[in-house]
Amino acid sequence: MAAPVPSLLRQELERLAESDQRIDGRGRWDRRDVQLEVDILYNAEGSAKVTWGDTVVYAGVKFELRTPWPDRPTQGSLMCGAELRPVAHRKYEPGPPSPQSIELGRVVDRGIRESGCIDMEALCIVPGEKVWGVMIDIHVLSDGGNIFDACGLAAIAALRTAVVPAERFDVGEDHVLAVKGTPVMASFQRVGGRFVYDPCEDEETGGEERIHITLGDEEHLHSLQKGLKGAFTPAEFAEILEVARTHCGELRELVSSMEGN
Amino acid sequence: MAAPVPSLLRQELERLAESDQRIDGRGRWDRRDVQLEVDILYNAEGSAKVTWGDTVVYAGVKFELRTPWPDRPTQGSLMCGAELRPVAHRKYEPGPPSPQSIELGRVVDRGIRESGCIDMEALCIVPGEKVWGVMIDIHVLSDGGNIFDACGLAAIAALRTAVVPAERFDVGEDHVLAVKGTPVMASFQRVGGRFVYDPCEDEETGGEERIHITLGDEEHLHSLQKGLKGAFTPAEFAEILEVARTHCGELRELVSSMEGN
Amino acid sequence: MAAPVPSLLRQELERLAESDQRIDGRGRWDRRDVQLEVDILYNAEGSAKVTWGDTVVYAGVKFELRTPWPDRPTQGSLMCGAELRPVAHRKYEPGPPSPQSIELGRVVDRGIRESGCIDMEALCIVPGEKVWGVMIDIHVLSDGGNIFDACGLAAIAALRTAVVPAERFDVGEDHVLAVKGTPVMASFQRVGGRFVYDPCEDEETGGEERIHITLGDEEHLHSLQKGLKGAFTPAEFAEILEVARTHCGELRELVSSMEGN
């Protein structure tokens, strides 16, 4: 029988919320410390490690030569996968991808893809014959809460520092992958009755619905996802959207500071 | 522990059988009411809905262009699949296809295929290069007993009203699929010691072995299948074969009446 | 709850070991009786049956035409698979291949492959276009202990008597498959504290770690594998390696005696 959500934790979170406090001492819209390293893995054409509080995530980029889809002969392709493997937490079991794992991968993928930051036409080598397939894989090694934002950050940082291995595939000279924008995700969860930004592990355990927002360079929305049981109002959404704008901007600058390293 | 077959139901069925009665009031060789609708689904090139007592089944036909098998360069192909999904009854679980589901699909497939009603040579577009693959998928939405006959009927009705989408594939003009016959299945089950035609749900639950007979236009046998535990004699088979001839004829006329609509 | 290893059996094996005895009466380095039959199965291009004590194993060789790997345009390929199916013993369950089954297949494969007995270049028909793929499948029908050695023997015997079906594939005349050596495996298990050769079923049940050694014609090592929980010293390994040389030589002669039959 699955454990009921620990009611003591939930009560504690509600008590704290009354005085607008959080279990790890942060303010409602505060972010935990984030460290970003890039270009750290042999064999990956781009790589990044994100340490976000107790969460640790690696992303790696690989390229392959493909035949383009018949209806899009001048476009390459992008694949972004995130896996929740049992290494990341006591709670994850081995086996086929769980719905949680699938959702994570698809939400991160949509944030990157829908921002249009990868120019699919620029991945074409010979129209109708040969295009690049770009594959970003994200590996969660330690789940300390808010893996969505950590995965999104690792993915875009790995992409922005990736080198297309054209020489190895005999199709020209190696060159930096062209990336036109920096989509960044901001995630919120209802804890103790109100939304907070960047939930930690305890807040995820004792919280309710989550909202994931991906914003592009011009603060346009590129991806939204509501997860878990719970209902919210349009007014609540408007409030967190404002908070997302600030945090996405800060993290976008962090990614930019990595390039040219 | 799997429930034993309810012995009270079995006793009731035996009691009724003594006076040659059935649990839903029908005579031993009577059929339930059957309604047939065709051409009802967007995106399917042929479609049919069969309402057979409390059983509801949809069938849809799709086409694809294929390369023919090297040893049969002038022949197209036919695939007929039936799925027992959990939508159809409380008793069906999600997961990989059960033996029941596989048997259903294969028995329906053989009835259509072995009758020769689809001329494989007529599905050839360019010998050795391009042929049509015809795919009929049958979806059981409500299992109220005797899904075999309902699936077989939906399949042949969907085929007989299908239009080959040649224009969409750029290989000529759309045209009606050529179907040369109308194979029809008749299923019998041993209930209360003797065979009855068209078992309802209770009769399936409390019955023993089933026999499925597919007859073509000239009353030749095209497919036989005995399912479930139980033994029968050649004389019993001869008797139900006679009954099958009548019912298959009636249902064949029902299918014919749909065409040209 | 999995059964603990039967402690009574283990005690008995330890008691016997004190006086250097074995449960089936053999000496520490003795082999059970081995019978080998070849060319016994219709449809297999090479086949062998090994009866090794209570262990019964069949191997069959099939060929297919393939396109070579782009980086090895003049080489054919070899695939050697062993399956532990539920037919072989009460203890094997149906389902996807167990780690035991995968290890068996891969250890037998490496013994054959790494010995270089199959000349991959000789399997080339048209460089870059057409090569032979050789596939050996091994079927364990009765597991009476030491299936590794029985599978290895069946595999090489089936290969050494295989005929390449070139006529059926329209690429020349049928001819005997060229096999350049006879790799043979010898397996040891720690039983009652010391290693014995060719463990029987009881010794496997009550024993500890196993070591599998494959030796080629010149007594070079081609494959090693330590399996199961347990630790051993280099001196122990040196001792069993000496024993392996004798037994591998004898079995190599048995295989050779089959050819030309």
Next chain:
Amino acid sequence: MMGGYGDVKLLNDDGTRLDGRTVDEMRPVEIKAGILPAAQGSAWVKHGLNVAVVAVYGPMEAHPRKIQRQDRAVLDVRYNMAPFSTSDRIRPGFNRRSREISKVTAEALESVVLLERYPRSKIRVEIEILAAEAGTRCVGITAASVALADAGIPMRDMVVGIASGKIQDTVVLDLDKAEDNYGQADLPMGICPNTGELVFLQMDGDLSIEEYNLATEYNYKAAAEIHEIMVAALKDRYDGGEA
């Protein structure tokens, strides 16, 4: 995923859409409740050319026991597209897209079903898409709500599934197939008509905050209309309408 072909013409010169609808007009919706004899509750929804059928089973014992919740029922929701529901045949079997939609649909319905009434039990919701013409996840949510009501499962509110999107830089309600293929954004929502709350939200493509707000407004307007049709279908069913 949005096609993002800003250059495909999807609006007529008079501002109407290729099928004649205005920007804030939804496709026709038909609903029937109680159409599957074997199910505890069921619904059929035709929305544009989409067809979804939903069966509800339970509450029943939840097994294996490890999925049981001591304080409430679990909702076991499956969204499945029939092989013949799309232009190119879909191979049977769950895929990643179906699993994600099943997950978020389940979470939307959990937000309204009074699960605490049935501790340790399971309620199965089987969503079958028989014909797909853009927007099937929304049609599935609408149909699931009706089927749950038909099964007599108590809910604090219904959920209406509806999407708006963006085509040719213009926000429009309820994308059809061409608009979905060549549009710039899609914003599906699950709206509770009585409380006005959202229990389902996804979005992809490109929307400014102003465009998001307009699309949301269109969705709320349409949800009220669809809700009326849902209620009428349930009335029909219990007034002895066709079963």
Next chain:
Amino acid sequence: MMGGYGDVKLLNDDGTRLDGRTVDEMRPVEIKAGILPAAQGSAWVKHGLNVAVVAVYGPMEAHPRKIQRQDRAVLDVRYNMAPFSTSDRIRPGFNRRSREISKVTAEALESVVLLERYPRSKIRVEIEILAAEAGTRCVGITAASVALADAGIPMRDMVVGIASGKIQDTVVLDLDKAEDNYGQADLPMGICPNTGELVFLQMDGDLSIEEYNLATEYNYKAAAEIHEIMVAALKDRYDGGEA
């Protein structure tokens, strides 16, 4: 599936078949019981060039418990073709054909095994086809009957697997590979030699009712012959013949 090539010549001018058999003559059959030391019971059957080996395990505890039947044993039957058993190698692993044959074979054997003697238990029957030359499902059924008897499992009757078919518009007994590939119909049956009942029946192709009756007659005649060989094999085994 029957090839249905009516134009391939499969009968000689004198009415005999390509391999010299008459229309109602079956291929040679050899049977051995008790050939697998690890099994409770086992059998090897060579029928024409087909080779089937069967192992029987049990009765043993049925687990997981949900497969248990309170009033009887369950038969867990697997029909499997070895990768090297056919002209083109078969990839290992169950496929739809094998699963269907396993199901109907299990049901045939359940009809004769006295399952009620072993409530809550399981009997495993493992059918391995080592060489296939048309008719393997029938050979598997015959071998399974012998292996069950060898294991001492009580049965009310044996089951003999045998098929007739139609080639060049002529009904013939026991199709070989060419006849199966180019024939017009195949009618495999599982016949109880003592009661004369059928516990297994499949058919595909094209048979008139008269042809069906003649094919059935051939099958019954052959079943009696095979039954004698089965009995002899079991006698051999228990009279201290080769084990």
Next chain:
Amino acid sequence: MMGGYGDVKLLNDDGTRLDGRTVDEMRPVEIKAGILPAAQGSAWVKHGLNVAVVAVYGPMEAHPRKIQRQDRAVLDVRYNMAPFSTSDRIRPGFNRRSREISKVTAEALESVVLLERYPRSKIRVEIEILAAEAGTRCVGITAASVALADAGIPMRDMVVGIASGKIQDTVVLDLDKAEDNYGQADLPMGICPNTGELVFLQMDGDLSIEEYNLATEYNYKAAAEIHEIMVAALKDRYDGGEA
């Protein structure tokens, strides 16, 4: 599998290797313990350009119950290569190679962990290869030992993973990628530095008995060196080094 290309030049004229190492010199090794906050114990090992990260969870309840052992803990070991760890991307999911390595790695660790201290429980060891440059199974074993120690799991000895091999008919220690691709043999071992026992052994390629003995000697020498680095990493961790 060894490439066996005896004709690729892998040794310089002065007897050193292409990367400048001598025949009995191993690649640089760096180790950190305690790097994953969510795990009970963890380790990061960089060996040459290989990177392995290991997390240990447990002892925890072993479920389902049928995997429990009454007299000891079970070790549940998974070896997994990240998709981006190799030159050509690896599709996620277990494969046969990973399963074999997981099995023999588990058996190596079971030989040193005091499993009898935790009856009926389970200890999970998750080995993730983030970058692969020949020899990953050995790097994984080394990292797993450190992570188990970091988790406070009692062991009778550590296990050091190290391989020697043969290139251009010469035995050398610790093959790098080119040497692995074009070499003639590979001999990975799991060595207990205190007892001198072997708990892990594989080999493929071609080695005479003399070559085997020399390669073993190299492995033992390197194991002592790596052991010192392992101990230093654990000291670092518990002396308040970086966590």
